[in-house]
Amino acid sequence: MAEFNNKKGKAELKKQNKAAEEDKQSAESFKKADTSGDSLLDVAELKAVFSELSEKRIKVLISRADKDEDGMLSVKEFNSAKGEKAFQNNVKNAKQNAYKKIFKALEKEEGLVS
Numbered sequence: 001m002a003e004f005n006n007k008k009g010k011a012e013l014k015k016q017n018k019a020a021e022e023d024k025q026s027a028e029s030f031k032k033a034d035t036s037g038d039s040l041l042d043v044a045e046l047k048a049v050f051s052e053l054s055e056k057r058i059k060v061l062i063s064r065a066d067k068d069e070d071g072m073l074s075v076k077e078f079n080s081a082k083g084e085k086a087f088q089n090n091v092k093n094a095k096q097n098a099y100k101k102i103f104k105a106l107e108k109e110e111g112l113v114s
């Protein structure tokens with residue numbers, strides 16, 4: 001049974017590595033979008049990344065993840081969006097970077113896209 005446990009342990013480790021990798025991707029995406037370098041994403045910075053979205057939609061997405069309601073997303077708020085159920089449902093098939101995954105999930109949850 002030791003072998004079985006070892007296999008299980010390996011799978012668990014792989015899972016953890018994957019989660020860590022996704023966190024890293026997410027943090028890198030955040031940094032890239034944060035052009036002012038203040039560690040907060042405002043509407044303008046998000047608009048630069050999601051040029052296809054209207055400002056109104058972006059504001060809705062921010063408010064969805066904006067826990068302290070300052071109108072901007074901190075790294076923590078940004079990452080916590082990954083815990084959203086819709087995000088977890090989406091993440092398996094999404095081919096885009098972590099940043100887009102998060103916002104696509106939030107959009108879906110808001111019913112802005114079908």
Ligand SMILES: [Ca+2]
Pocket residue numbers: 066067068069070071072073074077
């Ligand atoms: Ca905030």
